[in-house]
Amino acid sequence: MTDTQPRYRAITLSNVSKVPQWEKLDSELREAVETVARVLPFRTNAYLMDELIDWDSVPNDPIFQLTFPQCEMLEDDQYARVRDAIEREAGKEEMNAIVNEIRMELNPHPAGQMTHNVPHINGEPIPGMQHKYRETALFFPSQGQTCHAYCTFCFRWAQFVGMDGLKFANKEADQLGQYVANHREITDVLFTGGDPMVMKAKIFERYVDQLLEIDHVRTIRIGSKSLAYWPQRYVTDGDADEMLSLFERIVDAGKQVAFMAHCSHPVEFDPEIARTAISRIRSTGANIRMQSPVIRHVNDDPMAWRDMWITGTRLGMIPYYMFVERDTGAKNYFEMPLERCWEIFRAAYQRVPGTARTVRGPSMSCHPGKVHILGVTEIAGEKAFMLEFLQARKPELVRQPFFAKYDPTATWFDQLEPLSENDVPFFQRDLDTVDLSVSV
Ligand SMILES: *Cc1c(COP(=O)(O)O)cnc(C)c1O
Numbered sequence: 001m002t003d004t005q006p007r008y009r010a011i012t013l014s015n016v017s018k019v020p021q022w023e024k025l026d027s028e029l030r031e032a033v034e035t036v037a038r039v040l041p042f043r044t045n046a047y048l049m050d051e052l053i054d055w056d057s058v059p060n061d062p063i064f065q066l067t068f069p070q071c072e073m074l075e076d077d078q079y080a081r082v083r084d085a086i087e088r089e090a091g092k093e094e095m096n097a098i099v100n101e102i103r104m105e106l107n108p109h110p111a112g113q114m115t116h117n118v119p120h121i122n123g124e125p126i127p128g129m130q131h132k133y134r135e136t137a138l139f140f141p142s143q144g145q146t147c148h149a150y151c152t153f154c155f156r157w158a159q160f161v162g163m164d165g166l167k168f169a170n171k172e173a174d175q176l177g178q179y180v181a182n183h184r185e186i187t188d189v190l191f192t193g194g195d196p197m198v199m200k201a202k203i204f205e206r207y208v209d210q211l212l213e214i215d216h217v218r219t220i221r222i223g224s225k226s227l228a229y230w231p232q233r234y235v236t237d238g239d240a241d242e243m244l245s246l247f248e249r250i251v252d253a254g255k256q257v258a259f260m261a262h263c264s265h266p267v268e269f270d271p272e273i274a275r276t277a278i279s280r281i282r283s284t285g286a287n288i289r290m291q292s293p294v295i296r297h298v299n300d301d302p303m304a305w306r307d308m309w310i311t312g313t314r315l316g317m318i319p320y321y322m323f324v325e326r327d328t329g330a331k332n333y334f335e336m337p338l339e340r341c342w343e344i345f346r347a348a349y350q351r352v353p354g355t356a357r358t359v360r361g362p363s364m365s366c367h368p369g370k371v372h373i374l375g376v377t378e379i380a381g382e383k384a385f386m387l388e389f390l391q392a393r394k395p396e397l398v399r400q401p402f403f404a405k406y407d408p409t410a411t412w413f414d415q416l417e418p419l420s421e422n423d424v425p426f427f428q429r430d431l432d433t434v435d436l437s438v439s440v
Pocket residue numbers: 130132133136138365370390391
């Protein structure tokens with residue numbers, strides 16, 4: 001590490017007007033940033049500004065849409081309320097009240113995240129964990145609850161504006177170890193956030209060490225957007241080598257490191273440093289899987305997905321999931337009809353070789369499970385969505401095809417209705433417990 005290496009610097013509402021590219025935005029776009037960023041989190045960095053955004057294509061540039069707040073992300077009346085408060089220089093308290101009111105209108109806690117899925121030790125909740133599907137426990141290390149930049153559509157946006165960050169954060173590495181050791185059905189532990197790769201290698205190591213001795217843990221997963229937002233993390237950052245050595249140590253301990261890369265668009269792989277990061281991670285024996293939601297304005301283009309899967313495969317990554325944007329935050333701006341999501345998936349999937357057809361989607365992470373949209377079809381003369389669970393609170397429901405009434409405007413599972421009596425069991429809205437009755 002030398003002083004000449006680029007250092008990570010966050011760009012937020014407080015300093016964005018000082019970066020050179022600010023001059024390239026017209027006054028409407030600037031106003032939108034200054035207004036919407038009061039309500040929704042805004043954070044970008046110099047790498048994204050200099051390397052990934054094509055400023056000649058702004059505002060339509062996908063990475064600009066991915067990281068910069070847009071006027072239409074708020075409803076007209078919400079935008080007007082914030083704008084009005086800014087213009088009459090409302091006091092801090094009044095501004096906070098207005099902003100909080102709007103945040104509450106944006107469904108900050110989708111899919112029962114805060115109230116369900118939280119595991120317990122001796123009757124005490126462990127707030128930094130989620131255990132929804134039998135084999136995989138999610139862990140939210142407290143030091144990983146931020147990201148190198150924020151996606152405008154992020155379903156965890158509420159934690160970045162301080163609405164629930166602390167409740168989700170886990171400080172106790174030994175609680176993680178204890179819970180996982182007691183649950184032999186857990187084979188995969190997924191570190192998530194925020195982005196766990198904002199953590200120093202030394203801190204991440206403390207958590208990992210809790211798991212290396214547990215025989216039934218076979219895979220340590222790392223959910224991260226860092227390949228796109230800060231590939232320097234694996235190349236030039238002070239502890240880049242240390243992090244890679246840790247991956248190697250996990251592999252040497254006989255476990256898989258599955259790096260779950262959040263990839264939104266193929267331009268994320270253009271810079272040389274991103275390719276170097278991918279190759280350095282792979283050289284540790286880790287493998288990289290690609291997953292991302294399909295988002296209007298960002299990647300609602302089958303050719304972007306085709307290119308992403310083809311380039312990603314060539315770089316040694318495995319296409320894994322295409323998700324549907326969740327029902328939270330600025331969803332009105334980003335969401336698309338489910339049928340459209342399926343069309344994008346299908347058009348891209350038809351154009352890639354079998355080696356890239358490891359991808360599944362589009363998939364909705366909803367309360368009862370991960371619902372895979374298999375397509376639109378006709379059953380006994382009636383148009384219908386054909387669906388299946390890829391993951392479910394009730395594991396016996398997985399991979400059983402079921403049907404919902406066709407609805408060309410539906411954007412989320414909640415809006416769908418069972419096609420017939422047979423489909424009703426798949427639509428149970430209130431399944432509180434994880435069924436862990438089958439042990440591995
Ligand atoms: C998506 C998800 C997982 C991981 O599912 P896989 O199909 O194993 O990738 C685990 N827990 C929750 C809550 C999830 O939403």
